[in-house]
Amino acid sequence: MPPPALHSAVLDAVGRAITSGDIVPGTPLTLESIGTQHQVSRTVAREVMRMLEGLGLVRSRRRVGLVVLPMAEWNVLDPRVIRWRLAGPGRDEQLRTLTELRHAVEPLAAAGAARHASAEQRAELVDLADRMRVLGARGDLTEFLALDIRMHELLLRASGNEMFGALAAVVAEVLTGRTHLGLMPAAPVPEALDQHEAVARAVADSDAAAAEAAMSALVGEVRTALDAAGPVGEHR
Amino acid sequence: MPPPALHSAVLDAVGRAITSGDIVPGTPLTLESIGTQHQVSRTVAREVMRMLEGLGLVRSRRRVGLVVLPMAEWNVLDPRVIRWRLAGPGRDEQLRTLTELRHAVEPLAAAGAARHASAEQRAELVDLADRMRVLGARGDLTEFLALDIRMHELLLRASGNEMFGALAAVVAEVLTGRTHLGLMPAAPVPEALDQHEAVARAVADSDAAAAEAAMSALVGEVRTALDAAGPVGEHR
DNA sequence: TCCCGCAATTGGTGTCACCAATGGCTTGCC
DNA sequence: GGCAAGCCATTGGTGACACCAATTGCGGGA
The missing domain is CATH 1.10.10.10 (Winged helix-like DNA-binding domain superfamily/Winged helix DNA-binding domain)
Structure with a gap:
């Protein structure tokens, strides 16, 4: 339009x-x-x-x-730059560094969300986790991606810190890039679904420590999965 | 020019x-x-x-x-936006959220630097910590600020992750903003000097865990100092 | 031969006038 | 009163111009 x-x-x-x-x-x-x-x-x-x-x-x-x-x-944190670089060579390296950034930020953001999220936001998080499980079982990757993005964006925006919220676009680019580049399994692994649900639950329960731990585990999982899937960019 | x-x-x-x-x-x-x-x-x-x-x-x-x-x-992570907002109302809130971001990122960056920094970078870090102690004792705030910025930039850039490196400009804006807004004590507190030195030493010794812990303590100190100094922006 | 200084060339900076396209707003018809 | 058509403000895009700073290269002097 x-x-x-x-x-x-x-x-x-x-x-x-x-x-x-x-x-x-x-x-x-x-x-x-x-x-x-x-x-x-x-x-x-x-x-x-x-x-x-x-x-x-x-x-x-x-x-x-x-x-x-x-x-x-370069403004490597700008979504446009990220999209361009994910489409070019060095996308493995790119995904690695971005995932490390997520590992730094998202656990703290989840903890913040557990403290500051509104009732509506908590409810939507739990709902999203549920629907992710359904869609994940069905194997609908594009719809799953949309929910995944929505969940992480919600967590970052509900963290009570606009700086984390500003990274929502970054995470969205990473997730879409990872999916479109065919780096996702045909159906999401059960661990991922469990961890998303654990995060949602912890936030809903206002349990900041649990939310932080669950999110840390989630991103850590992604990290090891990336390392296992595409160790193409052997550098040094 | x-x-x-x-x-x-x-x-x-x-x-x-x-x-x-x-x-x-x-x-x-x-x-x-x-x-x-x-x-x-x-x-x-x-x-x-x-x-x-x-x-x-x-x-x-x-x-x-x-x-x-x-x-x-808004692109709240862009240095220009940060500078503008630090000059306007809501700078306390701004400093709070930015410090929280630093708390998320800088410890991991320090750990990365302990693993990836070059010999020159390690040497410069130790040298910077030493000179900060000297200048801190003398009370030269503007020169001290330059060294402080240089040290954090060096750590972020040596982290082996360009995403962290991209945040160097953000941290620099925060530090200059904090100094120019008169939120720094006349002479740096001894704890800050010790912690900077601890980070430099840990990186020089390739001790990632120690570097991460020291940096976390450093930023945590800043955080509590900010809370104590200017709890102006009482929100909710 | 080497160095210094002057001048021409190049390409961004800023201004202006113009036309095309579009979408909000108004008008008027049904 | 609702809906459709047309008006027109405002951005999108083009082209030509004067201006100025910096680079480059030329020439002259030591």
Whole structure:
């Protein structure tokens, strides 16, 4: 329903080219080259450039053009950057680091949710866990994914800390990426279902310590599963 | 040395106005109004708008203009947003949530650094801790701040996880904000110096568990100090 | 030969005028 | 009173322009 939006298409193309490594850091681009390359006017190239600058992918310098920045400067927590990088090479490494981040954040967020969640939120969490079990048994991965995302988003947003809430988009990208990349088993393993239910229950019971432990176990499980499934990115 | 850059000044002004709450979510802006308000052409207003859109502060809709989004949509992890919000009302709440985020992330990052840091990085950490002790005793807050930032950035970047590294800018904003807002004691408390040194030592010794514990204690200290210092934002 | 300084070139920065598309709002018909 | 059609404000996109800073390369002097 939103019209294709020209500049966002160009942004996507250039963003992918940079994050995938097709354009090496240090390479200078020009508005002219972007414009002609994507059949687009100078003005929209400028807007795209501003957005890329906001994502930390490039820096604009006079007389020199847009220099592509090294990865250390990238806004690797921005959902767009995550999506691009999950689609390119190094997605295993990407999933590893993101899962580690989840391991740091989500247990504390679950504990926070156990303390601060509203009655409606607690009820929805339990309901979600139940429906996940049903859908998991049926093997409907896309619907399961939607519930999974919803549950983690709910937990992060109910944590009483907007910083955790801001990471909901990150987790959503990770989950969808993991599913679409075929890294999920055909049917969710029973442990995962149990752990989701344990988290929901602990939050519903306002048991912060239990919620934190359950969430920690859940993400830890994901971590070992990732290590077992795709140890492709052997580095050093 | 970078020229003042016109659009970034406008971005700053509008960003501050939104994050401070002067412009309530739902309010429609127009490029025209932004342009005339800041004596700037429509084109640069458009670029500013694109950046604000990237920060999740506004969404642009045809025929309506730019609608200011609710706080839940904001990119609260972006350093610019953090700086703006730390300068406005609600900075206590802001510091609380950011410190909680640090509590989640920095201990794990320290553990990672103990495993992955290079020899140079380990040496610099120990050196930084030593110099912090010297400067702390002398009471030079601004120099101390620089070392503090450097140390935390080093730890996050050496963690072996770029996601943690991306939070270095966030931590830097928190530390500078805390100092410039006068929330630091005239001279750093001895405990803080000890804990920084303990972290540096543990990382140098490749003792991940000790590094994690020391960092957890350090951030925990900050947390209780904040609670004690400024319980202004009594909410519920 | 080497270094310093000056000047030309290049490409971002900012402005302007214009047209296309769209969607909220109003008007008017049924 | 409800619904449909058309108006028009406002963004989306293009092209051309003046301006200025920094890079680069040329030339002259030591």
